[in-house]
Amino acid sequence: MAAARSAAPRTGRNMEALLIVVAIGLAIGAYAMVGLAVNDALPPGMLGYGAGLGALALVLHLVVRKFAPYADPTLLPLAMLLNGLGLVMIHRVDLALGKGFLGSAAFKQLLWTTLAVVAATVIIVWLRDHRQLSRYTYSAMAGGLVLLLLPLVPFLGRTVNGARIWIFIGPFSFQPSEIAKILLTIFFAGYLVTARDSLSLAGRKVLWMQLPRAKDLGPLLTAWGVTLAVLVFERDLGTSLLFFGLFIGLLYIATERVSWVVLGMGLFLGGAFVATQLFSHVQGRVNYWLHPFREDMIDSSTQIVQGIFGMASGGLIGTGLGEGSPYGTTLSYSQSDMIFAALGEELGLAGLFAILLAFALIVERGLRTGIAARDGFGKLFATGLALSMALQVFVVVGGITRVIPLTGLTLPFMAAGGSSLLANWMIIAILLRISDSSRRPPTASEGPLFDLPFDELPDELKNDPEFQEDRRRLGGQENEPNSQGIPVGHSRASEDQHYRSADTEHGWDDQPGLDEPEWDNRPRTGGHQLGQNTRRRPDAPDYDQESAVNR
Amino acid sequence: MNSPIRRLAAVITLLFASLFISVTYIQVVAAKELEDHPRNLRTIAKERSRERGQILAGTKVIANSKAVEDSAYPFLREYPNGQMYAPVTGYYALLSGTYGLENAENSYLSGTADELFLRSLTTMLTGEQPKGASVETTIVPAAQKAAWDALGDQRGAAVALDPKTGDILAMVSKPSYNPNKLSTHDTTASRDERARLNADELEPLINRSIAQLYPPGSTFKIVTAAAALSNGDYAPDSENNIDGSTTITLPQTTATISNSGMHACGDGSPTLLEAFADSCNTTFARMAMDLGQDIMQEQAAKFGFGQELTVPQTVAKSSFAEGELNEPQLAQSGIGQYEVRTTPLQVAMLSAGVANDGVVMRPNLVKRIFSADGKTVSERSPEELSEAVTSDVADQLTEMMTATVREGTATNAQISGIEVAGKTGTAQNQPGENPHAWFTAFAPADDPQVAVAVVVERGGNAGSEASGGRVAAPIAKAVMEAVIK
Secondary structure (H helix, E strand, O other), rough: OOHHHHOOOOOOHHHHHHHHHHHHHHHHHHHHHHHHHHHHHOOHHHHHHHHHHHHEEEEEHHHHHHHHOOOOOHHHHHHHHHHHHHHHHHHHHHHHHHOOOOOOHHHHHHHHHHHHHHHHHHHHHOOOOHHHHHHHHHHHHHHHHHHHHHHOOOOOOEEOEEEEEEEEEEEEOOOOHHHHHHHHHHHHHHHHHHHHHHHHHHHEOOOOOOEEEHOOOOOHHHHHHHHHHHHHHHHHHHHHHHHHHHHHHHHHHHOHHHHHHHHHHHHHHHHHHHHHOOOHHHHHHHHHHHHOOOOOOOOOOOHHHHHHHHHHHHOOOOOOOOOOOOOOOOOOOOOOOOOOHHHHHHHHHHHHHHHHHHHHHHHHHHHHHHHHOHHHHHHHEEEEEEHHHHHHHHHHHHHHHOOOOOOOOOOOOOOHHHHHHHHHHHHHHHHHHHHHHOOOOOOOOOOOHHOOOOOHHHHHHHHOOOHHHHHHHHHHHEEEEOOOOOOOOHHHHHHHHHHHHHOOOOOOOOOHHHHOOOOOOOOOOOOOOOHHHHHHHOOOOOOHHHHHHHH | HHHHHHHHHHHHHHHHHHHHHHHHHHHHHHHHHHHHHOHHHHHHHHHHHHOOOOEOOOOOOEEOOOOOOOOOOOOOEEEHHHHHHHHHHEEEEEOOOOOOOOHHOHHHHHHOOOHHHHHHHHHHHHOOOOOOEEEEEEEOOHHHHHHHHOOOOOOOOEEEEEEOOOEEEEEEOOOEEEEOHHHHOOOOHHHHHHHHHHHHHOOOOHHHHHHHHHOOHHHHHHHHHHHHHHHHOOOOOOOOOOOOEEEEOOOOOOOEEEEEEEHHHHOOOOOOOHHHHOOHHHHHHHHHHOOOHHHHHHHHHHHHHOOOOEOOEEOOEOOOOOOOOOOHHHHHHHHOOOOOEEOOHHHHHHHHHHHOOEEOOOOEEEEEEEEEOOOEEEEEEEEEEOOOOOOHHHHHHHHHHHHHHHHHHHHHHOEEEEEOOOEEEEOOOOOOOEEEEEEEEOOOOOOOOOOEEEEEEEHHHHHHOOOOOHHHHHHHHHHHHHHHH
């Protein structure tokens, strides 16, 4: 305890800086390999590329250090790594297609990365508390729905590759569902945190399940209707799967009722099945998925077949960057929809596993942020963002590897596309913000309960013999070291320090105290290990509301 | 809310697990199969950017890779005399894969075989792909051309073997196809040609000489006679156990088997040789019933029936019967009808076995494989398949087969100055269709150099008037002359 006391609180920022250096190093190395393979020389743009990427990472890192010092230190390096490798692959295909620098997709992607980093910076600086967003629950819903259905507007939306999930304004194209993803997550989180009580009320019992009450079915049916509309009219199973999965997932977390999941899945599968029967274009997509190699299909299922052939040619360790042929007639859309297949060809199974693991880690850190979040909205919000990332990776990679039908969504951080980059960096920024607030030690103003004058303590605590014992041991004898060697009669500030170090002595790693911060659910007379129960903040602004919500 | 988040994390773990599995499946488990897929443009481009080995008949090139400019790929596969040699070479099509030798010897021809890698130190050190090796076939161009010309526009197949080695000297199938039209770099043309060939009712893509099964008709009497001479009280010049009647009624039925032309066999009490030379159905039907299914089946197997054969193309399995036969079925089978099915190659192996003192050699199409620098990579030595009959029985069968050509049903196969041994067949096909005309033979009878089998589907140009002696024997004769002279 004494050692812990003297240690400064660990924020993980130095670790983050180190990991960013590793991530950028990997990206620059990959860039160099492409140059060596294609032109037999280190690429002239290597330093510029590295400097650009490094500068972006540095800016973000410094912003986080200043404004969200306790944020999860792995999110930023992971996103940077994926973004960097994506840029390299896009650049590699540019080279093969003979694109000049300014007209290249990589240059465009670098611009979008810059813009996305700016957006992330703005969010971290401006959004001081994620709970602010819960005020915009219904505006977010309206905005999200409009964006989601925007591609259906004539002249604005356009069908690309069979799916109508793009809008075109002049020379600019945009996939609005990417931003809708964030807005609808805000809405789902905000709505469910208030509606969870009524939604979790049980209705009739069928088999082993408590069905929800019929009158609570409205939101589920609405979400179902919208997603089916997306499936049928935008012709994209991936988008509809993403949003419906997101809604069902959050509904389950808010209500803890499996019946919602079963009901929702049943509805979705049923609806999707009927849609395949009724609409030939949906059926076509399913057929290309099930039998892409059949003689009568192979000319239409070219895209998926090309991707699979490409990945197969990569094998275990890949052809090496710049040594495959992920472009032209052997692989189309290799910078956007099919970038995963292109990476698989040149980096092999080893590379794809690394990339999938990076995504899995981002999702894991996101879920952990959700678990650690101290308020219901934050829990649902962080979990929703992590879930949306997981679903999108599943939908995209699963589509390319024939786990599910191919969709028009793009691989987060890697695929060329501004909307996707922007949205996913915003997600990272929000996750950083939430994780900062959940990992941040209590400030002086919301200091430990233990420091309150005895009279102001809640009665139940005052009467707790265990607590009284603790108090007597620690603070009862003025200015004498107690049995644990901790000086007593210490200032309030040093007491803070003490709790803080106890709080963070395991760094940012898993730690029971961090992992289970549902302190407001615990009996107030529970065990009084210092730095646990006393972490309560009686004067935190929405303490009552939260505890009501979290019960 | 934390425990449902944990459960959600478990579900997400499953989602990711499915991705890890699917990626592993594509990149490791199914990778080879996917790389060999005929529509895999990567493989197509890779293979066509290297010079593929030649296929030769003697010194004659029958498949060649030519460097082409201004084409989608650097090397174009060409087949001089493509139609005639198509059953040998097969094809190397742009989008529909490979077939024939192009398929069976692909690893050598394309240069991916391990032996080719290990042979050359430079390729081992640099990892550079060696040039494709060439395949020298056992085909004798003169025999191939003779068979091709003699079959004319009739449907059918002709196979010639060297009875002493099993080497395939000629292998013709008609109608044929032009493999050049499949190997073209014009994607659409290649695909359309493939579709047209697939849709063709005459099935030109099938190599009839080894991949098509026919009822062998009376050529199968060689097997029945072999079984009789080996297992019973029979001799070529003996009338013992020989039924010479015009018609026999099959046991337990009203069905009958008659001799062709509805006449008695010989003078009504023929010797085995006379019955064989005249191809008497009653004699051999009775004989099969007397010998029983086991003996018949065993004899057929000794000639190669039911054997897995690759030459290296896979040969369809010939078969005597699919199950237990009753007496009438056995009688039918004894004259090569009912369920007896053979490839023309198998029928040629009957003659070849008799010619080679009763020993059937394993049939084979590839003589030698040599690398781009001319070194032999593999060379094949003759291999015995089985001993069909003893040397004595082989002599007796030879005597009967020479009589057939000298004075029996196969006088059309006579070659001046050379004694030919043979057997005709006229196989009943489906009702209402003209019979298949068969002939199998070897020559010279005293020092056999060639054994041959010819089938002309549905009587060929002779139609319902067809018989093995009339339609098929002259073709076999032409092939044998080409080999001997």
